[in-house]
Amino acid sequence: MRHTRCFALIVALCCVCCTAASAAPFIVQNGQAQADIVISDAPSRTTRLAAEELQTYLRKISGAEVAISTEPDAALPVHLYVGRSAHTDRLGVSDEGLPHDAFRVVSGDNWLVLIGDDTEFEPIEPWAHSAADRARVLAEWDAMTGEHWGTPLLSLHRRYSNYLDLWATDNRGSFNAVNEFLRGLGCRWYFPGELGEIVPSMQEIELPDVNREVHPDFPVRHLYFYYNEFWTATEKSPRNVEDAMWQCRLGLRDASHEMGYSLGHGTTMVHSRDEVKQEHPEYFALWGGTRALGHHGGGGAPCLSSEGLLEENIRLVRTLYDHYDMPMVSVAPADGYVNLCQCELCEGKGTPDRGWSGQLSDYVWSYVNRVATELYQSHPDRMVSSIAYTTYQLPPEQIEQFSPNLAIILCRWRANFYDPATRESFSELVDAWLEKLPSKRLYIWDYYLHSRPNREWEAVPVYFPHIIAEDLQSLKGKSGGEYIEVFRSYWPDGYTWDALAANHLNCYLTARLYWDADQDVDALLEEYYDLFYGPAREEMRTFIEYTEANYMNANKDIAVIDRLFELLAKAEEAAGDGIYGQRVALLTDYMQNLHQLRERLAKGREDNPTARALTRNAADLKLDGVLDEAFWEGLPPYGLKDLATGARAKQPTTFKVAWVGNALALGITCTETDMANLAIGSERDGDANIWSGDTVEVLLETQPHSYYQIAISPTGAVVSADRARGIDMLWDAQAEVAAHRGDEAWSLEVRIPITDGADPLTGVYGRVPSRTYPWYFNVCRQRLRGEETALSAFSAPTEGGFHDVLKFAQLFVP
Known part of the structure; x- marks a missing residue:
C-alpha cells in the first residue's frame, strides 16, 4: 500500500x-x-x-x-x-x-x-501552589507591596504536573x-x-x-488547550497526561518566557479586588451613570483617564519586574472593554468615526503608551504589552511612534482568512502596527475554537491548512510568535465526541510550521493522509479538501452538510475496523450534532412568526415618538416574548410596522413599571455605550443582504452595524428616530430608508418585501435594572441571543 x-x-x-x-x-x-x-x-x-x-x-x-x-x-x-x-x-x-x-x-x-x-523553571514566592492557596498568596503579596493588587501568579500552579514532574514553563x-x-x-x-x-x-x-x-521561526509557540493545562495531567487522568505529552512533542513553548504571565488584560490586576473598589471607585469606568465595578465577572472596567489608576499601574508593573523578574507585563484593559467611559475626564476621547475596531483606539493606546513611557525611564530592558482587540484593534491616529518598550498582541481569527479581503486587511494591519512600533515586538493572539459546544460551528469539521501555511509564511520575520486558544472539552464532561477530531490537524501543522514556515504544506498533508488514514487516505484527502473549501458554509447550507456525510461514509468504509477506522470514527462521533443542525436548516423558518407591513402614506407619519396619529391606526400590534422561554415578557413590548414610500416604519412601545430608573446607556448616536442601558434592536435581513442591526436607546440615540462580516459600525442605517418617555412606557417611532446598495456604507439595501421574496427580521428589547437583565424578542425563544438568524420572523408587504 x-x-x-x-x-x-x-x-x-x-x-x-x-x-x-x-x-x-x-x-x-x-x-x-x-x-x-x-x-x-x-x-x-x-x-x-x-x-x-x-x-x-x-x-x-x-x-x-x-x-x-x-x-x-x-x-x-x-x-x-x-x-x-x-x-x-x-x-x-x-x-x-x-x-x-x-x-x-x-x-x-x-x-x-x-x-x-x-x-x-523556578517559581518565585509568593505564588499559588493550588487553588486553595489564594488567601495566603494575597496576604503575603499585600504585606510585601502595601497595596491590594492582584497577581498573575494565583494560577501558576496550573502550569505544573506533579505526576510528570514537569512545568509547562x-x-x-x-x-x-x-x-x-x-x-x-x-x-x-x-x-x-x-x-x-x-x-x-x-x-x-x-x-x-x-x-x-x-x-524556530517563531519564539512564542503557545497553544492554550482549554481544560488541559499541565496540572490536569495526573495518574488518575491518563488522557490529560497524553495531552500534555502531545504538547511537548509538538515543540510548543510557553508564552511566559517572552511575554510574562500577564498576557491579556493586565490592568485588572490594579482594580479587581474589593478593597480597591471601595477605596477608589474613580478608577472604574462610568457607564449609564454607574461605575463598572462588576464588569466581566466582577473584576471591573477601568476609567483610563484616572491619574490614580495610571500611577498605581506603573507601580504594580515595576514591582512585577523587580520581584518576579518578568520580561513583559500587560497593561491592557478588562475583557469586554468596548464602551468609552462617560465621566467628564473621558469626554470626547472616543473615535466612533473609525468604526467598531477603532472607536477606542486612541483612548486605550494613549493610556498604554503613557504607562510604557514612564516604565521605560526606570526599566528600559523590560517590555510593556497590550492586546489590540475589539474596539482598539486599529492603531491610534494621535500617536506617531510608541515608546520603545511597547509590544502589541494582535487578536484575530486566522480561520476567517478564507475571505481574501479579510486576509488582506489583516496583512495591512500588521504593517500599520509595525510602522508605529520601534520595538518591532508584535505577537498574534488567535482562536482555534470552532469545536466549542452550543456555538455556531459546533460539530462542523473545520480545516484550514493552507490558510495556516500562507499566514505563517507572511508573518515570518514580522511576528515574534503566537498564543492560540484551542478548545479541548473538560473530561469527563458528558460529551461523547473529541474536540480535536478535526482540529488536531490544524494544531499539528501550526506547530510544525512554527519551526519552519517555508515547509511545503502539501507535502506535510500527503504524509498525513498516508500515515494517519492508511487505506482511507484518498477518501480522507477528498473529505478534508472539500471541508477546507466549504467549512464557512457548513453551518447554513444543507447541501454542504449532506456532502460532508457522504464523503465521510466513504472514508469509514475504506478505513475498516482497525486503528484507521478508529481515527475516522473520531470525526463520525464529532459530527453527530450536525444531523440536528441539518434538521433545523431543512425546517427553515417555517414555524417562525410572520408580520405584515401594511402600506401607509408618508405624509401621515409624524415622527415625535408618540404613536397617536392616524398613521398607526388599523395596523396590527405584535408582541415580544421572553427570549429564553418564549413566554410573555414581564415588561410587555409591542410594535407596529408599515411600508411608507421606500422606507420601513416601526412604532414600538415599551411598557415600563419603573420609569424613574430607566437605564440610559447613551444619548449620542454611534456610541457603543448604548448597550449599557435599555435598548430596542431591529435586526433586518433583506433579499440581498444578511443582516443589519439597529439599536436605539430610550433617548432616541441610534447605533447601526452591518453584521454581514463581524461588526461594521462604519455602516449608517440613516434611520430617523423620535423617542417619547411617558409615565408608564417609553416609545419610539422609526423610519428606515431603503437604498439600491450603491453605497455599501449607507442605508438598508433591499427591495420591497413580498410574500415570494420576503425579508426576515426581529424586534428585540434589552431591559437593565442593577445586575438583572431581561431580554425579549418578537421571534422567541432563540438559540443564539438576538442574533439567531434562523429564528428571524418573516416580513412582507401584502
Whole structure:
C-alpha cells in the first residue's frame, strides 16, 4: 500500500539519517541494543524526560531496551548523549546559543548528541501552589507591596504536573532534539496518545552522520488547550497526561518566557479586588451613570483617564519586574472593554468615526503608551504589552511612534482568512502596527475554537491548512510568535465526541510550521493522509479538501452538510475496523450534532412568526415618538416574548410596522413599571455605550443582504452595524428616530430608508418585501435594572441571543 511505501521513503531519506550502511555503526541491530543513553549525573527534569522519551520510542520502534545511565558503557559501541553533561563538554558540543528551545543534533564516529537548553523553571514566592492557596498568596503579596493588587501568579500552579514532574514553563531544548531525531526515523504525533502516533517497525537503526542546529521561526509557540493545562495531567487522568505529552512533542513553548504571565488584560490586576473598589471607585469606568465595578465577572472596567489608576499601574508593573523578574507585563484593559467611559475626564476621547475596531483606539493606546513611557525611564530592558482587540484593534491616529518598550498582541481569527479581503486587511494591519512600533515586538493572539459546544460551528469539521501555511509564511520575520486558544472539552464532561477530531490537524501543522514556515504544506498533508488514514487516505484527502473549501458554509447550507456525510461514509468504509477506522470514527462521533443542525436548516423558518407591513402614506407619519396619529391606526400590534422561554415578557413590548414610500416604519412601545430608573446607556448616536442601558434592536435581513442591526436607546440615540462580516459600525442605517418617555412606557417611532446598495456604507439595501421574496427580521428589547437583565424578542425563544438568524420572523408587504 502507498502508506507503507511512504514509511520506507521517510526512513531512506530522513534528514538525520545515515551514511553508507556498511560503514555506519548501529544504535540497534537485529532488535538488540548497541547503544546506551547517557545523561548528566545531575540532570534537569526535562533532560530526564527527553532521555526517557528516546528510550521509550527506540523500544517501540525496534523492541530494543536501550539503558539510561550517567556514564557510557564501554561494552557498547555507540553512545547517545541527551542534554548537557561532562561528556558533551568533553566532546565540544555545547547547549549555548540555543534560545527558544532550539537544539543541536551532532554525531561522531560512535556517538550522537541531542542537546538544547534544559533550564528548569523556578517559581518565585509568593505564588499559588493550588487553588486553595489564594488567601495566603494575597496576604503575603499585600504585606510585601502595601497595596491590594492582584497577581498573575494565583494560577501558576496550573502550569505544573506533579505526576510528570514537569512545568509547562521548563525549557525543553533536548526534548525537541530527541523528537527531531525520532521524526527522522519516521515517528509522528498527529493526535494525543497512541491513537495519534505513528511508529515505524525497524530491526536496525543506524547511527546517523549529522551536524544540525535548528532554530524556530517563531519564539512564542503557545497553544492554550482549554481544560488541559499541565496540572490536569495526573495518574488518575491518563488522557490529560497524553495531552500534555502531545504538547511537548509538538515543540510548543510557553508564552511566559517572552511575554510574562500577564498576557491579556493586565490592568485588572490594579482594580479587581474589593478593597480597591471601595477605596477608589474613580478608577472604574462610568457607564449609564454607574461605575463598572462588576464588569466581566466582577473584576471591573477601568476609567483610563484616572491619574490614580495610571500611577498605581506603573507601580504594580515595576514591582512585577523587580520581584518576579518578568520580561513583559500587560497593561491592557478588562475583557469586554468596548464602551468609552462617560465621566467628564473621558469626554470626547472616543473615535466612533473609525468604526467598531477603532472607536477606542486612541483612548486605550494613549493610556498604554503613557504607562510604557514612564516604565521605560526606570526599566528600559523590560517590555510593556497590550492586546489590540475589539474596539482598539486599529492603531491610534494621535500617536506617531510608541515608546520603545511597547509590544502589541494582535487578536484575530486566522480561520476567517478564507475571505481574501479579510486576509488582506489583516496583512495591512500588521504593517500599520509595525510602522508605529520601534520595538518591532508584535505577537498574534488567535482562536482555534470552532469545536466549542452550543456555538455556531459546533460539530462542523473545520480545516484550514493552507490558510495556516500562507499566514505563517507572511508573518515570518514580522511576528515574534503566537498564543492560540484551542478548545479541548473538560473530561469527563458528558460529551461523547473529541474536540480535536478535526482540529488536531490544524494544531499539528501550526506547530510544525512554527519551526519552519517555508515547509511545503502539501507535502506535510500527503504524509498525513498516508500515515494517519492508511487505506482511507484518498477518501480522507477528498473529505478534508472539500471541508477546507466549504467549512464557512457548513453551518447554513444543507447541501454542504449532506456532502460532508457522504464523503465521510466513504472514508469509514475504506478505513475498516482497525486503528484507521478508529481515527475516522473520531470525526463520525464529532459530527453527530450536525444531523440536528441539518434538521433545523431543512425546517427553515417555517414555524417562525410572520408580520405584515401594511402600506401607509408618508405624509401621515409624524415622527415625535408618540404613536397617536392616524398613521398607526388599523395596523396590527405584535408582541415580544421572553427570549429564553418564549413566554410573555414581564415588561410587555409591542410594535407596529408599515411600508411608507421606500422606507420601513416601526412604532414600538415599551411598557415600563419603573420609569424613574430607566437605564440610559447613551444619548449620542454611534456610541457603543448604548448597550449599557435599555435598548430596542431591529435586526433586518433583506433579499440581498444578511443582516443589519439597529439599536436605539430610550433617548432616541441610534447605533447601526452591518453584521454581514463581524461588526461594521462604519455602516449608517440613516434611520430617523423620535423617542417619547411617558409615565408608564417609553416609545419610539422609526423610519428606515431603503437604498439600491450603491453605497455599501449607507442605508438598508433591499427591495420591497413580498410574500415570494420576503425579508426576515426581529424586534428585540434589552431591559437593565442593577445586575438583572431581561431580554425579549418578537421571534422567541432563540438559540443564539438576538442574533439567531434562523429564528428571524418573516416580513412582507401584502
